Amino acid sequence: MSTTQVNPTRMELTRLKRKLTTALRGHKLLKDKRDELMRQFLDLVRINKTLREEVEAAIKAANQNFVLARAGMLDEVLNVALLAPTQRISLEASYQNIMSVDVPKFDIHTRVADAQGIYSYGFAFTSSDLDDSVGALAAVLPELLRLAEVEKSCQLMAAEIEKTRRRVNALEHVMIPRMQEQIKYITMKLDENERSTQIRLMKVKDMMLEEAHHYKERQGA
């Protein structure tokens, strides 16, 4: 039995019925939304996984070269070499709407367009490991940004899916059964009232007839 008390009136019944229709419709829509979000999310998360594995491997390789470069060069020389970067990166973020989730999309803007222009140092005094390292990092940068985009999208979508799933479950397991219960309760109560009125009327009719004509409708009584 429902825990909340409802007034067994016709008005309440109509109200509840209307609410139930809305709830059922909302439930169906939310369920569809959840399914579609989930489908997109799973695609995205698979991309995220492969992308991350690639990026991590590339960074690992670049780091190895970098450590070698550090070992082979004087600290000061390295510091000077990396002191004034020529390249400058800025992002333009736009949003893409995937099933009501606004996921970011980054457009990369670089100051130096030429891939060779990124080296901020002369090659004379630095080890070639440094060049390799910087080159490898530069190569992985687009993927690194794509990873940021995808991973953020995954996080946002995961949060949205969780929210939607809770709503669907709340509707499915709490709201809708409760309303159905209440509707049932009101219908029964109204029916019961109607029957009791009917009986009362019959009884009154009996009594009035007997009073007026000393007439018993039912012979056996």
Add this chain to the structure above:
Amino acid sequence: MYKVGVMGDRDSIYGFAVLGLDTYPVTDREKASETLRQLAESDYAVVYITEALAAELEGEIDRYRAAQLPAIIPIPGVMGNTGMGLRNVKKSVEQAVGSDIIFGSEYE
């Protein structure tokens, strides 16, 4: 226009400076969380953070999980890959699906 930041120990992130990303060499937990907050509040769209540092700032990073920007992305540092990045992805899957259905037990 948004910027891209990199946080972590100096050795791990120096290379990124050449690429034109803003590097913030921090290792101290207190300072790192302060820097992260500053970056998140100014116009940084992406903050890469080494896994070692990210592990210490887990609580701070989780706060920006649901925010649209910045995207805080763990990357492996010179110390090697701790698998934290993939664990984060796994966490997203668990949050969305309820249980992990993609990664299996390989990244526990």
